[in-house]
Amino acid sequence: MNQVPSFTSIFQSASYTRSYLMKKYELQSINNSSEKAYHNSYTFVYYIQIGHHYFQQGMKSPVPIKPVLLFYGLSHWLKAALLTVDPDYPATTHVLAHGLSTRKRKKQGYQFLSDEIRLQKNGLFPYLSEKLFHVKQLAGDKRTMRQLLFGLPEMQTIMRVLLKDEGLIHLKRMDNGKFSVTKKDLSQWDGPLSSWVRHLSHDAKGELTWEETCNEVQLTFLPRPVNDSLSFRTSVDFELFAPKNRSYIINLPELLVHYALLYSLSMICRYEAEWWGELIHSFSADDLPIITEYLDVSQTKCPWLLNRLFL
Template identity: 40%
Template sequence: MLDSLENSEENMNKRFLQINSDLIAYQNAAHAKGFLLQCYQMQGLSNAEEAAYTNCTRFVYSLEHGDLYLNQAFQSPLAIQPALAFYGLSHYIKACLLTVDADYPATVQVLAHGLSARKRKKQNYSFLQDEVRTQRYGLFTHFSNKMFHVEHLEGTKLKMNALLKQVPELSSIFSFQSGKAPFEKVQQKDENYAIPIQLLDDYQMTEHRFSEFLEAKTMGRVNVIEADKHLIYLKPLSLSLSPPFRFHFFTNEWVFSKSKESEAFYPELLIYYSLLYNLSMIARYETEWWYDLLKHAPGKEYSLIKYFTEVSIQKIPLLIAQFLHTQKNKPSNNESQ
């Protein structure tokens, strides 16, 4: 595990620059206007030309501001990385929202974070046992709905340990600490994908029940095709937008979550936003606990938090680039009918 972590860190700088270059392509006023116009026309907006012109500059600047925060986080000590990464992600998301919501922000209600952290006890606090609660209004609720069609999240408690287990790059740490990997590797079989039949044991389901459950939880985005003695064959509409499929940034492999909890079906940007929000709040307002963690590295939380923060700085631009690419290649309303 340690060798894999060291190898991944050696490639971080190269990967970071490469992935950020994918976002730079959108940071040209003329290209951005054309891209937004295409998005709005595909949505059938009657004022697509005007909306693209109005939002073009804000779209470009939001991406650029996100770049600045993430680049600064990349060069900063861990103590302030979560706050920088969180605000970088927030600005990226605001740019993405403009591709699906031409009127964003229509009200001041959507400008809040959209999450709240519970009051922490000074003693015996555990980040892994902590949680954040979703709010009725705010950025989190708004982008979950507009970008990923995830609704009815108000009042939901998001648990840090469950969210961290949905980050594929942390799988080796969880395996090392508990002996159990949170993911199964995905095998490509022609146009379909396959996972080991033993996953049914993790889900505690029969093949038929698993098929029904998966189709319901993914709203038809992932379907079971067939199964044999060793593998379950799946057909996702789009891997990048179909949790519980997730992409391992360092091994360049698709994996499938072993969890059947709600967190396994959240898009990865929701997971990063929730975790970084809580870590940034801790870094800003719970400095005593935060610096005790950083200086003394007690327990298993330190390695998870440290590596998650490093991974987030690397992977967020990739996830944003994936979303924008999907918007660019989405069929129009007429074509999809």
């Protein structure tokens, strides 16, 4: 199988980028597609390349400053993605802020997993959610770091080892093309099995049928939901996952989960130096291995998700 080229390599060409944007605009019946694609092509390339530099430096940097660089890298890439659906971005100053806020932290007893982000009415986060992913977010809604991390396939192992729990169920692909999950894995779902399937059906982007046996549930997708949605998550090796219980249904596409996590960590780096320094040097809590594992995951998963989004 041919390897998919990296979006950071392809979008070094302004001429290719211009034709890419024009096709995007034409599919959305945007007026003056050619003119707007020409106008945005270099801005798009700059977003991609500056984001690439931030991300590359973040990957090489030590943990104390890594989140800031990764966050700015991802932010630039997402701004480029916005130009594919909104040729006038940024049309107002309302979309320039982060779109998230963090609560005031207490110096004593603070735990990263219990920390929250609050969704704001304006800013990049809600604008991305609505324009790029067609999901309306409610201002004032909160998400904990625990919820966000439990919703990432690549974080399941470390969360299971350290916290004795998982947030996602692995949907195992069978030889007949169906997916299976054991009833034991579904034991944390609050309600009958039919309600779990019904929840997935709403977000399957196609037909979903199911069969129940003594020990497992078998699912058939037509087609398989290969694109990440609000319910399904796909790992970098294309394994499929779904929420284990309702508390981990967070109504966020995975790219926005990474944006929120990196935003929170970057804010800690910049404004909570005492707690951040103590965490890194004391090795006294589960927060450190979870954060460092997440940073490793994000370095692979964010470019992988963007590659799927762009190409």
